[in-house]
Amino acid sequence: MAFRPCRRYKPRYKLGVRAWTMGREKYLIERDGRYFARIVVPAELRRILGKTELRQKLGPDRKVALKKLPRAVADLQDQLDAARLQASEKAQTPETVARLYYERELARDEQLRFGPLAEDSIVEQLLGRAIRPALLDKVRREAGGGSLAAVEPILDAMIEAGDVVAARGTPIYLEMAKAILRARTEAVTRQVERDGADFSGKPTDPILIDPAPVVPTTRPLSVLGGARVLSEHSTKTLSDLLPMFQEERRVADATADEYRVAVRMAEEHFGTPKPICEITRQDILAYKRALLRLPNRYTMRFPGMTVPEAIEANQKRATPYPTLSPATIRDKWLAHLRSVLGWCADNGIIPDNPAAGVKVDEGNAFREPSRYPFTPGELAKIFGPPLFAPEVPFDTRHWALLLALFTGARSSSELARLRLDEIYTEQGVLVFHLAGASKNVRSKRIVPVHDELIRLGLREYVQMLRDKHETLLFPDWKPKDKINDWFNRTYRHQQGVTGKGKVFHSFRHTLKTALARAGVAKELNDLITGHADQTVSGTYIHDQATNMIVAMAAALNKVTFDGVDWRAIRL
Structure with missing residues (x-):
């Protein structure tokens, strides 16, 4: 019997190969309404390319993006192939290029001094002795200032002669140029020494010296983690495996950043990145104890310090900064680390998840809310x-505060991503479709537009942005968190709102509380704020004759927010 795929599966064509998937195109991602071809750069090639991933723009139209995808992927694969050539045995590292240049310069100097034509080059030798001290000062200044202009022609000539494989402008090219700059200083130093009849000089720059042999550890991997090695990935570190994890999970950008920070913090605690097979449950428990002593926002309060260094520095303060909350440790840093290690266990990289069940026990004591x-x-x-x-005419700041209050939307994950084409009329009600929400599935929801926003001119503001060919409702939100940072750090203090836990996210708590005080049913309250799903099974309230959107709009318009005279604004 011929194979017939399930209807929910659809065919996909990738570079001429037919495959059956759940409708997701490999290598295709969508960010802020635009599509990109993306390939994760293997760990061994990142030093050469200077990137963790390669992207190519495909435009805002999905159908057009799918047509362009095979060619774009092929182009990105070509870049990886070029990098693999650079990393191959035929290619040189910056160290080998520096040594090649250094040895050739000394060989040329010896040929000039002692070769068959040495007597004919006596004038050139005398001239070299006269100018070399000044030349040495010059190359030292260039090396100290990192000026590559003098050595780039040297590297270009080596590439042209086929002695070096590198593309101009790439990270590896710049590393090679810097290596030659250091080797050039050493070569001129040897020549000056030889002018004084001293031929015993040896290079002192580490780039030209063979490293000391590595002494085998008394605790080899076969003892520490050999029993947990299941594949070729088992000896890789968390940071090595993170791109593979993120490519499969397809997490949103904001969440991907959190995963990167979670891995970085864990490896800072370990001291040196550990092979995944050597991470034990005791390591994770020790890390949890360290997080309980880690000051919050430690990278801002102790710039450049690692997790252990920040803990030590905070404890030396007369008044230490507050530490991370147990909820943050449990729901963010331990949860993200547990997810990565769990993925490794599920994919046969390690036999089990050492972080499974590791959590912060907060007990049953009363806990003050943070917002x-x-x-x-x-x-x-x-x-x-x-x-x-x-x-006062409204701008981005006005509408950002108003929408935060009347929608309860999260700042950078929902409001900042709200597109103009996600504001439309549904069943006679103007709505926001928060399709770009990134926290979870429930966050992707429809929120009716409050009548007060319409009275204040939201329709006109949206049309003005469309006339300017903008795509986002808040095009000025970038860089990341520009608006809520302005509110938290500047505006609320200017207005005298300095109470504990009063930040931009408090708008969400304010709407949630106002809905409850207005007598709105919990089901509607949760639907509006994204604490309940809006899937097919959740699109109707208990009264089947009342549509979800109409009921949500009626409920939202019950909220008036005491203390604000909305009629006095923009009269």
């Missing part, structure tokens, strides 16, 4: 003069 809703008095300050004075 609080705004009070009516604080809302009056936030939505008052001078920013919200009558006749």
Whole structure:
């Protein structure tokens, strides 16, 4: 019987090869409404390419992107192949290129001094002795300043002669040029020494010296983790395996950044990156104990310090900074690390997940919330003069604060990604479709537009942006978190809103609280704020005659927010 794929599967063509998938195109990603071809750069090639992934733009249209995808992938594969050639045995490292240059320069100097034509070159030898001290000072200054202009022609000539394989402008090319710059200083130094009849000089730069032989460790891998080696990936580190994990999981950019930080923090705690097969449960438990002593925002408070260094520096302070909350440790840093290690176990890299079951036991004691809703008095300050004075035209900041309050949307993961084509009328109700939300499936939801936003001119603002051919509702939100950082660090302090736990995310808590106080049912409250799903099974409230969107709009418009005189704004 011929194979007939299930209807939910559809054919995919990749570089002429037919495959059956769940509708996902390998190497195709979508970011902010635009499509890209993407290939993760293997760990061994990242030093050459200077990147962890390669991308090529495919445009905003998915159908067109799918047509361009095979060619784009082929181009990216060509770049990887070129890098593999650079990494092959025929290619040189910066160290070997530096040594090749150094040896040739000394050989040329010996030929000039002692070769068959040495007597004929006596004038050239005398001239060299006269100018070499000044030349040595010059090359030392160039080496100290990192100026590559003098050595790039040397490297280009070596490439042209076929002695070196490198493409101009690539990271490996620059590393080779820097290596030649160091070797050039050593070569001129030897020549000056020889001018003084000293031929015993040896290079002192480590780049020209063979490294000392590595003494085998008394605890070889076969003892430490040999029993846990299941594949060729078992001896790789967490940072080596993270790109493979992220490519399969297809996590959003914000979440991918958190995974990278989680891996970096763990490896900082370990001291040196450990092979995945050597990470034990005791290592994870020790890491958990370290996180409980780690000051929050340690990279900002102790720039350049690792996790152990920041812990030590914080403990030496007269008044140590607050440490990470147990919830942050449990739900973010330990959870992300557990996910990566669990993926390794599921994919046959290690036999089990050493982080499984490791969590922070908070007990049953009362815990103060980290975020609080705004009070009516604080809302009056936030939505008052001078920013919200009558006749002040609205810009990105005004609408960002208004939408944060009336939608309860998260800042960088929802509001910053909201596209103009995600604002439309559904069943007679103007809605925001938060399709770009990244936290979880429930976060991708429809939120009705509050009548107050329409009165304040949201429709007109959206049309103005469309006339300018913008694609995002908040094109000024970039760089990342520009608006909420402005609110948290500047605006709220200017307006006298300085209470504990009062930040941009408090708008979300404020709407959640206001919905409850307005008597809105919990089911509707959760649908509006993304704490319940809006799948087919969740698109109707208990009254089957009342559509979800209409019911949500009616519920949302019950909220008025005491303390703010909305009629006084933009009169």
